Amino acid sequence: xxxxxxxxxxxxxxxxxxxxxxxxxxxxxxxxxxxxxxxxxxxxxxxxxxxxxxxxxxxxxxxxxxxxxxxxxxxxxxxxxxxxxxxxxxxxxxxxxxxxxxxxxxxxxxxxxxxxxxxxxxxxxxxxxxxxxxxxxxxxxxxxxxxxxxxxxxxxxxxxxxxxxxxxxxxxxxxxxxxxxxxxxxxxxxxxxxxxxxxxxxxxxxxxxxxxxxxxxxxxxxxxxx
Amino acid sequence: xxxxxxxxxxxxxxxxxxxxxxxxxxxxxxxxxxxxxxxxxxxxxxxxxxxxxxxxxxxxxxxxxxxxxxxxxxxxxxxxxxxxxxxxxxxxxxxxxxxxxxxxxxxxxxxxxxxxxxxxxxxxxxxxxxxxxxxxxxxxxxxxxxxxxxxxxxxxxxxxxxxxxxxxxxxxxxxxxxxxxxxxxxxxxxxxxxxxxxxxxxxxxxxxxxxxxxxxxxxxxxxxxx
DNA sequence: CCTTCCTGTAACATGATTGTCACATTTGTC
DNA sequence: GACAAATGTGACAATCATGTTACAGGAAGG
Numbered sequence: 001x002x003x004x005x006x007x008x009x010x011x012x013x014x015x016x017x018x019x020x021x022x023x024x025x026x027x028x029x030x031x032x033x034x035x036x037x038x039x040x041x042x043x044x045x046x047x048x049x050x051x052x053x054x055x056x057x058x059x060x061x062x063x064x065x066x067x068x069x070x071x072x073x074x075x076x077x078x079x080x081x082x083x084x085x086x087x088x089x090x091x092x093x094x095x096x097x098x099x100x101x102x103x104x105x106x107x108x109x110x111x112x113x114x115x116x117x118x119x120x121x122x123x124x125x126x127x128x129x130x131x132x133x134x135x136x137x138x139x140x141x142x143x144x145x146x147x148x149x150x151x152x153x154x155x156x157x158x159x160x161x162x163x164x165x166x167x168x169x170x171x172x173x174x175x176x177x178x179x180x181x182x183x184x185x186x187x188x189x190x191x192x193x194x195x196x197x198x199x200x201x202x203x204x205x206x207x208x209x210x211x212x213x214x215x216x217x218x219x220x221x222x223x224x225x226x
Numbered sequence: 227x228x229x230x231x232x233x234x235x236x237x238x239x240x241x242x243x244x245x246x247x248x249x250x251x252x253x254x255x256x257x258x259x260x261x262x263x264x265x266x267x268x269x270x271x272x273x274x275x276x277x278x279x280x281x282x283x284x285x286x287x288x289x290x291x292x293x294x295x296x297x298x299x300x301x302x303x304x305x306x307x308x309x310x311x312x313x314x315x316x317x318x319x320x321x322x323x324x325x326x327x328x329x330x331x332x333x334x335x336x337x338x339x340x341x342x343x344x345x346x347x348x349x350x351x352x353x354x355x356x357x358x359x360x361x362x363x364x365x366x367x368x369x370x371x372x373x374x375x376x377x378x379x380x381x382x383x384x385x386x387x388x389x390x391x392x393x394x395x396x397x398x399x400x401x402x403x404x405x406x407x408x409x410x411x412x413x414x415x416x417x418x419x420x421x422x423x424x425x426x427x428x429x430x431x432x433x434x435x436x437x438x439x440x441x442x443x444x445x446x447x448x449x450x451x452x
Numbered sequence: 453c454c455t456t457c458c459t460g461t462a463a464c465a466t467g468a469t470t471g472t473c474a475c476a477t478t479t480g481t482c
Numbered sequence: 483g484a485c486a487a488a489t490g491t492g493a494c495a496a497t498c499a500t501g502t503t504a505c506a507g508g509a510a511g512g
Contacts, residue, residue, distance in 0.1 A: 043300055043368070142398040143450075144442050156469055157444025157499090193489085194471055200490060201470095217479065217488065382458060419500085420460055426501060427459095443468075443499065 002119060003027040005046040007037035007063065008081065009055050013104075017050065020108040021115065032056075034063045041073050048119055050111075051098075053082045064098055077118045081106075132167050135225045137209035139167055148209035158183060159202050162195075166213060166223040175220035195221075228345060229253045231272040233263035233289065234307065235281050239330075243276065246334040247341065258282075260289045267299055271369065274345055276337075279308045298370050303344045307332075358393050361451045363435035365393055374435035384409060385428050388421075392439060392449040401446035421447075 004026045008014040011032070018028045031040050034055040041049060049067070053060040060080065067073040077099040100118050102111055132139040136149040146153045146163065155163065165174070165182040174182070176192040184190075199221055203210035214222050230252045234240040237258070244254045255270060257263050260281040267275060275293070279286040286306060293299040307328055328337055358365040362375040370386060372379045381389065391400070391408040400408070402418035410416075425447060429436035440448050 039294070039300075144399040144445060144448065158470070160444075191472065193473090196489060197471075197491080200492090204491095215489070384459075417461060419462090422500065423460075423502085426503090429501095441500070 001025065001027050002048065003029065003044060003046040004115065005029045005031070005037065005040055005044065005049045007031055007034065007040075007049065007055065007060070008052040009033060010052075013052075013081075016108070017111060020112060024112055024115075026115075034060065037063050038066060041067055041076065042070075045072065046076060048115060049076055049078045050115075051078050051080055053080055079111075079114055079118060132164075134167060134170065134212055134223065135209065137167075137206065137212060139163065146206075148207050151207070153205050153207070153209075155202070155205060158198055159205065162198050163202055163206075166221060169223075171222060171224050173216045173219050173222040179220065227251065227253050228274065229255065229270060229272040230341065231255045231257070231263065231266055231270065231275045233257055233260065233266075233275065233281065233286070234278040235259060236278075239278075239307075242334070243337060246338060250338055250341075252341075260286065263289050264292060267293055267302065268296075271298065272302060274341060275302055275304045276341070277304050277306055279306055301368055305337075305340055305344055358390075360393060360396065360438055360449065361435065363393075363432065363438060365389065372432075374433050377433070379431050379433070379435075381428070381431060384424055385431065388424050389428055389432075392447060395449075397448060397450050399442045399445050399448040405446065 004021055006014050006017055006021075006028060008017065008030070009032045014030050014032065018030055022028050029040055029044060029046060031037050037049070037051065037055070040046075051060045051063060055063070064078055064080070067076065067078065079100045079102060080098040082101065082103050100114050102114055130141040132141070138147050140146070141164070144160065146155055146160070161183045162179065165179055176195045179195050180188050180190075180192060199213060199215075203213055206212070212223050212225065214224055216222055230247055232240055232243055232247075232254060234243065234256070235258050240256050240258065244256055248254050255266055255272060257266050263275070263277065263281075266272075277286045277289060281289070290304055290306070293302065293304065305328060307330060328340055358367065364373050366372070367390065372381055372386065372389065387409045388405065391405055402421045405421050406414050406416075406418060425439060425441075429439055432438070438449050438451060440450055442448055
């Protein structure tokens with residue numbers, strides 16, 4: 001769940017914004033002055049900060065600048081809220097490090113959309129939950145879990161890599177040398193028959209899914225459904 | 227029950243404040259100089275600190291600043307006590323990280339109200355504080371406290387970071403280099419086997435929860451239930 | 453300044469993993 | 483069906499990855 005910090009001195013606006021963003025499934029923190037905003041930002045490292053430009057004690061712009069100076073907080077995207085009258089040149093705001101701007105009065109819809117967009121933009125790296133499914137076989141690469149018909153299959157390092165090498169090139173035949181390269185590394189020297197042994201072991205361990213690994217006589221192996 | 231630490235060199239004021247707050251149902255700790263205040267704060271992690279600005283040995287402001295610098299103590303709200311003459315700009319106080327201000331002489335009623343208000347303000351943070359629970363294991367990230375089956379587990383910095391690195395990427399396997407990067411930093415040079423040693427230490431200290439850390443032979447480690 | 457605790461490295465123990473081989477089985481060809 | 487070539491398979495010893503412990507240097511705290 002994403003955390004959003006709202007720094008806004010006007011209670012009612014803060015609550016309104018908080019309400020709508022909570023409804024969107026975000027976790028909301030609210031503070032009502034700049035200094036608390038700084039502290040909270042540092043302590044909680046939220047995923048996004050919504051910052052009012054006019055704040056008691058410390059200007060929103062100062063908060064923004066300060067946050068952008070520290071490595072830990074610099075990455076947190078900031079959406080600035082500005083009242084109509086105080087409309088600063090957007091460029092100035094962006095120079096301060098704000099990631100987006102919303103001018104009061106704003107519609108909730110607009111704000112929610114901005115928030116979503118900024119958060120999406122900030123998504124560091126789409127951690128691909130790479131899962132490969134072939135018939136009864138599932139390979140969860142990140143978790144390093146393989147199962148065949150729901151039963152977990154415990155594989156050794158080489159077996160896993162070999163399975164992956166085959167599964168990632170589904171349908172395509174690979175000869176023993178290619179497999180050796182892919183699984184054992186470029187500078188492997190040894191018997192190509194080693195591959196056979198591991199294929200056997202894989203097939204045995206995979207149970208039902210073992211049939212997915214086909215022998216292509218004279219060439220090598222491939223993985224294929226049916 | 228909430229614990230309040232009072233750091234105040236004037237015995238009679240300290241006792242007066244302590245008396246009234248005890249009556250309110252708080253658990254009170256009292257120390258009379260800044261250094262003791264720091265120590266006590268670190269050792270007891272109170273829910274609130276009432277800190278005199280003028281202290282022998284170390285200024286209240288220094289105590290405040292120091293406390294706010296450490297992750298463990300930064301979250302503890304602080305109410306500053308200032309004598310009338312020494313009224314500093316509130317902004318300075320807030321910049322130091324104080325959460326509220328009370329000027330001497332103050333009425334007991336006023337102080338009690340401030341305490342309640344500050345504690346209430348801090349409440350949602352505490353409730354929403356980031357906690358990771360995996361089976362019998364609980365990691366309180368903000369407070370740096372780990373327990374396994376309710377028993378507190380005392381971890382060193384590295385152990386804690388390592389645990390966090392694993393827990394935050396629950397289920398996903400991380401190799402030793404990734405762990406080194408995440409825990410030791412980008413520019414660490416050294417033996418990757420160091421990770422193993424710390425994994426062992428972690429497992430030992432975690433007791434029952436040690437089993438949550440799985441070895442993925444040939445790849446690295448992952449954390450996972452069951 | 454001293455003590456205690458933390459940390460990285462090395463050394464050793466252990467059990468899983470792996471490459472090889474020998475032999476069995478299959479496949480395609482004549 | 484015979485034959486050769488290719489592939490399957492099981493055993494086994496060497497190797498390797500990891501667990502574990504010890505230790506010395508260093509950091510942190512008093």
